[in-house]
Amino acid sequence: MVALLALWVWAFIDCLTTPEDELRHLPKVVWVIVVLFFPLVGSIAWLVAGKDRTQARRRQVAWPSGPTAGYPEYERPRPLAPDDDPEFLASLKRGNQQHEEMLKQWEADLRRREEELRRDDDRPGDGDRPKS
CATH class of the missing domain: 1.20.5 (Single alpha-helices involved in coiled-coils or other helix-helix interfaces)
Structure with a gap:
């Protein structure tokens, strides 16, 4: 019972905070209603089909990639004053x-x-x- 409640709360909060461009199949309002009114089925549906998780993975950077990447803090090139x-x-x-x-x-x-x-x-x- 506690696991179901935790799953439902997590799915509801994740659904609310997910940007529109990461949603699949339904608009955000419909997903919120499904997760809110059908806790078990809605939460599982949200996990399986609600959010485009591949797009979120592409945005995450495992290692910083910029002009200062790979340098320790004390060796980073700094802009000139x-x-x-x-x-x-x-x-x-x-x-x-x-x-x-x-x-x-x-x-x-x-x-x-x-x-x-x-x-x-x-x-x-x-x-x-x-x-x-």
């Missing part, structure tokens, strides 16, 4: 040079405009014009 990456540092220098050039152009343009304003203010006969 930005201040250790030569390409990143070179891009910063290029960016700084571009900003420096832009700043020099702005300063030259500002000097030119100030000089034009001084020349305009030094012209005779501009006394009646209001200065802004």
Whole structure:
């Protein structure tokens, strides 16, 4: 009796937590109703025909498979920090040079405009014009 109850509870919880794409033969709602209202038959039916267990096995990875797989923790290749990456540092220098050039152009343009304003203010006969 306890085994039947354990089987029923397990089947019900497994049915509820199984994603829709892993179900076979019936929609999830129907499987939940079958397992809920027919404990013995529904639980056995769920075990036999309810869940596509081959798909779940394919998702499980026995050993990690990625760029760090097979390395002990202390030997794993680590990504470089930005201040250790030569390409990143070179891009910063290029960016700084571009900003420096832009700043020099702005300063030259500002000097030119100030000089034009001084020349305009030094012209005779501009006394009646209001200065802004």
